[in-house]
Amino acid sequence: MEVFLAAAIVAGTPLLFATVGELITEKSGSINLGVEGMMLMGACIGFVVGLATGNPVLALGGAALAGGGGALIFAILTVTLRANQVVTGLTLTIFGTGFTRFVGQDMVGAVIPGELRASFAKVELPGLSEIPFFGPVFFRQDVFVYLGYIVVILVAIYMFRTRIGLNMRAVGENSGAADASGINVALYKYAHIVLGGALCGLGGAYLSLVTVPIWQVDVVGGRGWIAVALVIFASWNPIKALFAAFLFGGLGILGLRLQSMGVHVSQYLVDMIPYMATILIVIISTMRNRKEGMPPSDLSNPYFREDR
């Protein structure tokens, strides 16, 4: 059981980064459906930098820059030029797919050097890893996973306990009111779209640097779309996103584990559970109509000061 849960966290970590990234983007009022594309770009550039330098910090920095760079394209198009967010996001996904295939075309089969792989080896956190049950599940992971925990905590504090975070939420809830109170709406949107993209890039890099540290095309395999659904599942709350990502990670590999144990449960049914759960959560939160579980009111509305 502990082994399975530890594996679920590994499977959920790419989802966690991407979900928190998309969550920040959506909280500031933009829906960026380019998560898959930004994850791919992060996976690719993170791999390129890791391969060239062997340095984990530079590799993660490259991945974040690539994801952020993809998001910057989205921000220019949707915030400054006010293009349709859904169309632009989908285009970004297609662009990211082509970009990684192009950049990675001569890199297929390349292997991340041993010293870089070693820096992403499992580390037992002293003390914490001795806690019964929770220790082996949560605290015998690699540093990238720990980075995920830290990101969630920082984002939660930022969103709910700082003035800038409050301003950011104000932009997402009502851009007009935020503008009237002197918040630079465009700047906030730009900053959070790019920050969100950088986190998506890191999520992709986990797949190419840690999970299978050998370059192959399309490593993300649709996880970006799951992240978009997870934001709704987590009702725009980073702490809930942590558990949601690990839950989806676990459900994603549950079918494989059951098969290997010879348990006769349809794989297709297991694969459906996360999505049925998402639909259920959307229905429940709509019925309860509580403010916390609802999307930001100005989500996906471009802001025109002149139209106010």
Next chain:
Amino acid sequence: MKKVLSVLLILALVFGLAACGGGETAEEPAGDEALKVGFIYIGTKNDGGFTQAHHEGTMAMEEYFGGKVTTIIKEGVDDTDKQAAKEAALGMIDQGASVIVACSFGFMDALDELANDPAYADIKFLHFSGYKMNDTNFGNYFGATEEPRYLSGIVAGMQTETNKLGYVAAFPYTEVQIGINAFTLGAQSVNPDVEVKVVYINSWYDPAQEKAAAEALLAQGCDVITQHCDTTGPQVAAAEKGVYAIGYNMDNSAVVPESFLTAPIWHHEEFLIATIQAIMDGTWTPESYYGTMADGYVDLAPMTDLVPAETKAAVEAVKAQIIAGEKPIFVGPIYDNAGNLVVPEGTTLDRGGIWETNYLVKGVTAVQ
């Protein structure tokens, strides 16, 4: 103005992508008499697996003929979209291709329609892994992968200590089941106690999920992992656990040296060179080609140094028998994993019989 600019930028993104991933034309300038051959791939030519294996065959064929043959390649064509496949083929015909090779099962119906259209009677169509053909200009080709699979099973059966072998498979259908059965029979031929555990991932290509499937098998005590899916994910899982892996399509001895034993591989150039030569000579007639190890079309990748000498010798001995035609793979009595007799004693499955497989043999654990 800004709207116009945004539309332009979006278009630039889309066309930027098209420029990155679009079709590629021949590398060498074509002479007037050069035969143009168009290839339709489902994946990218550098996917590290299925399509790359085929592309290496394509390149070897082109090199063999020097300047006499040029190729046009269209990558990433959706094989569930008949129209896309037809458009790819017609685009190549417009560019002067007189032979169209389509390298995925799903392209079959598109090729069938074009081949039987009188407008394209002069074009030759070759289809990988399908069963449709005609008498004039449409043939198909595939390989007897059960032969190298059986050999890889011998390697696994002699290598295992837990007597549990893990098999990461794509989908539960005939081609995959034939592979699992051949692998299992090979392993059982040297180690009757061996058990093969199968996990289906319901995808051909997902590195992380394939790795997760292999990890699930490793958690059940498997100590040799093999696969019928396209990425190195399962091999990485085996390497991290310190056990052995048998790949598919590609010789990955340089990629995962710490665990890679061998892999069933293809030599598509064997078929392509002979067929293109026959087309150029005007002697070609449509056939349903089934390349064997004797033909050199399928093979077992060189076994790495992780394989002990006596195992290598045992495998080579059986390989020689198979090539000599003395060692059919599916010989009765064969029982399925529910205990039913599926191949009676004294019966040997031929190609037709093999491709009617809809069961897994005794010793295989799978949920489907």
